[in-house]
Amino acid sequence: MAEQDRTVGIIGGMGPEATVDFMLRVIKATPAKSDQDHVRTIVDNNPHIPSRQMAMRGEGPNPGPVLAEVAVHLESMGAEFLVMPCNLAHAWQSDIEAAINIPFISIVDESVSSAISRSEEGSAVGLMTTPGCFAAGLYQKALADVNRPVITQTPDELSEAMAHVEQIKLGNKSAKVADGLRSLANKLVARGARILIAACTEFPLLLDESMFDVTFVSSTDVLAKKTVALAKSES
Amino acid sequence: MAEQDRTVGIIGGMGPEATVDFMLRVIKATPAKSDQDHVRTIVDNNPHIPSRQMAMRGEGPNPGPVLAEVAVHLESMGAEFLVMPCNLAHAWQSDIEAAINIPFISIVDESVSSAISRSEEGSAVGLMTTPGCFAAGLYQKALADVNRPVITQTPDELSEAMAHVEQIKLGNKSAKVADGLRSLANKLVARGARILIAACTEFPLLLDESMFDVTFVSSTDVLAKKTVALAKSES
Incomplete structure (x- = not known):
């Protein structure tokens, strides 16, 4: 890594394999000829973070305090900005930001911004996610803020997506x-989506753009590329 | 993770993809039904660690002090034992152990112990490694300590292995x-090796046991399984 590169803190473990997938995408997105050219990442792959899905259903403890604690921990270890490869956990972004003095880069903002830049103005975005992330409304709000119509999943489709995520975990x-996941995504296309956002970091463990006739935005991949760009940026 | 599980510190970045491969093997070796059942790993994927190969050739700075610093850092973050998915870096194990108050689990000791338990007494071990790790003599000493004959690579074979590792990186x-790597390993078998140790964490990114007629010990995999066993053990 160049001397001026920024150290990245990763709030991980949601799930552990999605974190590893994110790290691999960071490595692949880094122009490197040797180990020393890579970006430094400090990772807390932390299974103590309570279930986000259960918390959204009102059936489990609030993960906000633990997320904030992990974030503080990563900052104290030298992280210069933080990322979190889990979409739903961004429902507790304000708890994290209130606890730290370094920037937190939102996977939601980055994925929406990527979708906007990769699709025609006004075209409908298909939002493929899990029940908890749907209920949190993070993507619906971000897309409404940029005046983009959004095609969402039915409650049954959300439950089916969750069943697939549980299998992946x-x-x-x-x-x-x-x-099963591809078929769910294609239902959104059939209902008019011109671009898809995979708003769960487990989905890209099985899905990629080559499987679809429309643009497919992997939230994991978008965040990985942004992470490398920020770590390597000079300002 | 269960309350009594131990937190694992990973001295990483040598190379970054080998670290991620190790993390993935830890996840796969963990019996888990949910994110919360996994082992907590704190990882410093650190590109500031000087080249181990260059140091062994006397052409670069000593990585010992940086490795010790990373180890201290991980202990201060709550790691209860440390692992390092890089074979050659174990040449500086004493620097690490002198700096910390928690156990350090050696990939060399674990791989040799696995090879011994998986092969007939007295059978020759083929040592597949890189020039630096060969020069450090870590495996030769550990195998001599248990009276095992070792079949080593020629200087040309070591150079060829290194060229492959650089491609992987x-x-x-x-x-x-x-x-190319498989053919190098098979040369050791042709010279009498009855079991192979892949003593470089880049090799298992491309090689696995199914490719060989003899037992193939992946140092990465052995360390991953030991890590899970130790993190989950009750004593």
Whole structure:
């Protein structure tokens, strides 16, 4: 890493494999000829963070305080900005930001900004997510703020997406799970979506752009590229 | 993670992709039904660690002080034991151990112990490694300590292995590189090795046991399984 590169703090473990997938995308997005050219990432792959889905359903503890604690921890270790490869956890972004003195880069803002720049003005965005992230309304608000129509999943489709995510978290990355997710995404296309946002960091473990006829925005990938750009930027 | 699970500190970045590969193997080796069942890992994916190969050739700075600093850092963050998914870096294990008050688990000791338990008494171990790790003599000493004959690479074979590792570090994981590594390993088998140790954490990014007629010990995998066992052990 160049002397002026910024150290990245990663609030991880949601889930652990999505964090590893994010780290791999950061590595691949970095122009590097040796180990020393890479970006420094400090990662807390932390299983103590309470379930975000349960908290959104009012059935479990608030993860905000633990997320804030991890963030403070990463800042004290030398992180110069923070990222969090979990979309739903951004429902507690204000708890994190209130606790730290370094920037926090939102996966939601970055994914929406990428979707806008990669699609025609006014075209509908298909929002593929989980029940908790849907209920939090993070993407609906961000897309409304830029006047973009959004095509959302039905409650049944959200439940089906969650069932697939649970399989992925159990380590099942079979073609059946991938086909199920792809079919859910294509329902949004059939209802008019001209671009898809995969607003859950488990989805890109099985889906990629080559599987779709429309532009597919992987929130993990967008955040990874932004992370490298910020770590390597000179200002 | 269960309350009594131990937090793992990972001295990472050597190379960054080998660290991520190690983390993925830790996740896969963990019996988990939810994010909360996983082991907590705190990772410093640190590109400031000077080149171990250059240091072994006497052409670059000593990485020992930086490795010790990273180790102290991880201990201060709550790590209860440390691992380092890089074989050659264990040449500076004494610098690390002198700086910390928690256990450091050696990839060399664990790999040799795994090789011994998986092969017939007295059978020859093929040591597949890089020039720096060969020069450090870590594995030769550990195998001599348990009276195991070792079949080593020639200087040309070590150089060829290093050229493949450099390709992997550049992101080239082509069949050509994999075939080159496999062919090098098979030369050790042709010279009498009855079990192979892949003593470089870049090798298992391309090689696995299914490719060989003899037992293949992935140092990355052995360390990952030991890490989970220790993190989950009750004593």
